[in-house]
Amino acid sequence: MRAFLVIVxxxxxxxxxxxxxxxxxxxxxxxxxxxxxxxxxxxxxQQEINxxxxxxxxxxxxxxxxxxxxxxxxxFEFGRTEVFINxxxxxxxxxxxxxxxxxxxxxxxxEETTSETxxxxxxxxxxxxxxxxxxxxxxxTTFINNYSILPTNITGRNLCExxxxxxxxxxxxxxxxxxxxxxTVNIYGEPFTVVGIYNSTDQGTTRARTVYMNITDAQTxxxxxxNVSRFDVYADNISYVEGIAxxxxxxxxxxxxxxxxDRLANLQNLQTTYTTTLNNAESTLSQTQNVAxxxxxxxxxxxxxxxxFVMLYTVRERTxxxxxxxxxxxxxxxxxxxxxxxxxxxxxxxxxVGIAIGSVGAPFLSSLLLxxxxxxxSGGRFQFGxxxxxxxxxxxGSVAATPDPQIMLLALGGAMLLGALGSLYPAWRAxxxxxxxxxxxx
Numbered sequence: 120m121r122a123f124l125v126i127v128x129x130x131x132x133x134x135x136x137x138x139x140x141x142x143x144x145x146x147x148x149x150x151x152x153x154x155x156x157x158x159x160x161x162x163x164x165q166q167e168i169n170x171x172x173x174x175x176x177x178x179x180x181x182x183x184x185x186x187x188x189x190x191x192x193x194x195f196e197f198g199r200t201e202v203f204i205n206x207x208x209x210x211x212x213x214x215x216x217x218x219x220x221x222x223x224x225x226x227x228x229x230e231e232t233t234s235e236t237x238x239x240x241x242x243x244x245x246x247x248x249x250x251x252x253x254x255x256x257x258x259x260t261t262f263i264n265n266y267s268i269l270p271t272n273i274t275g276r277n278l279c280e281x282x283x284x285x286x287x288x289x290x291x292x293x294x295x296x297x298x299x300x301x302x303t304v305n306i307y308g309e310p311f312t313v314v315g316i317y318n319s320t321d322q323g324t325t326r327a328r329t330v331y332m333n334i335t336d337a338q339t340x341x342x343x344x345x346n347v348s349r350f351d352v353y354a355d356n357i358s359y360v361e362g363i364a365x366x367x368x369x370x371x372x373x374x375x376x377x378x379x380x381d382r383l384a385n386l387q388n389l390q391t392t393y394t395t396t397l398n399n400a401e402s403t404l405s406q407t408q409n410v411a412x413x414x415x416x417x418x419x420x421x422x423x424x425x426x427x428f429v430m431l432y433t434v435r436e437r438t439x440x441x442x443x444x445x446x447x448x449x450x451x452x453x454x455x456x457x458x459x460x461x462x463x464x465x466x467x468x469x470x471x472v473g474i475a476i477g478s479v480g481a482p483f484l485s486s487l488l489l490x491x492x493x494x495x496x497s498g499g500r501f502q503f504g505x506x507x508x509x510x511x512x513x514x515x516g517s518v519a520a521t522p523d524p525q526i527m528l529l530a531l532g533g534a535m536l537l538g539a540l541g542s543l544y545p546a547w548r549a550x551x552x553x554x555x556x557x558x559x560x561x
Contacts, residue, residue: 133473142485255337466538
């Protein structure tokens, strides 16, 4: 029974020695993944911004209230307000000097909603979000060829001028509906044929559920005939951009206007935020590694002490037996090796059980023993992903703590070594007992 209890105690100590390094490795991989995602996101955004030096984005903004030019607004569960503006405003903007093209878009969220988990520094919350977003685009051949108004990486075909009653669907939405190219799907109760499925990371996050269709179809099914959500205004050259933007801001206060300089400033702010986030992750990872080192030292010390006292008690309990063995001719070395072997075998069995426990329970044990990685200062969890609410945030997949086979073998060898070291003094003490004294011991 004593040997069984010792094995149980040592096995949990061994499991800790296996799980803690696995947790550290998982955190390091997660931090590395986050860094790569951040760098990739910043690079991608920088490339997109550099391509749009003559682009002026004009978004219908709810922050100005709802002026006479606005048609309607709707508030969703997540607090998002969708605002629309009459498309004739685009015709007026097109008359401004230096304007090359005005490309209208209509974006509207679905009536259907889905539950989504949002991870925050204070825990996880379930929120209700629209199931998908409709993006209506003007299928003008000039717009399609000259500007990036449609997604890429299409299975099937892309939209083209003259299309009606058809749509492009994101891969995630196609998987949700279990639809393929050629199938029919109902959008706002109206049937549309899926002509293409896209999986393009440059359209925000790959998890986004979006459909692209002719802007006229989008206006009809959503009840927003004659309205749009935004205009992409293209200047003849970069020298006109500031002047055009100033005219639009003055004439149309209901529009939120951003230029290349604004987007570049936003990117720099985002990069600063990302840098702070990475610094927080690295700082917390360093603290976690220090905690892990302390826990491993404690586990090693506890293992050695347990073996030491158990073997010391065993020697004391079997003093008379030692005397008998010496009386029949066993040498001091025979006695010493016997007790050391016993300590090693106990530790070996405990190590095997500890490896089994650590293999199954490493994620739980590492989560229990190690502080959570914080990206936002103290108290946060290392959970950071993109969402429909913040598509600019790169996604971080969860990384499970999986013990390394080399760590397992090292832990097993360490268990045997600790068993030998813990048994060394008790075994040496047993070998020094005189037979006459041992025979009189009660």
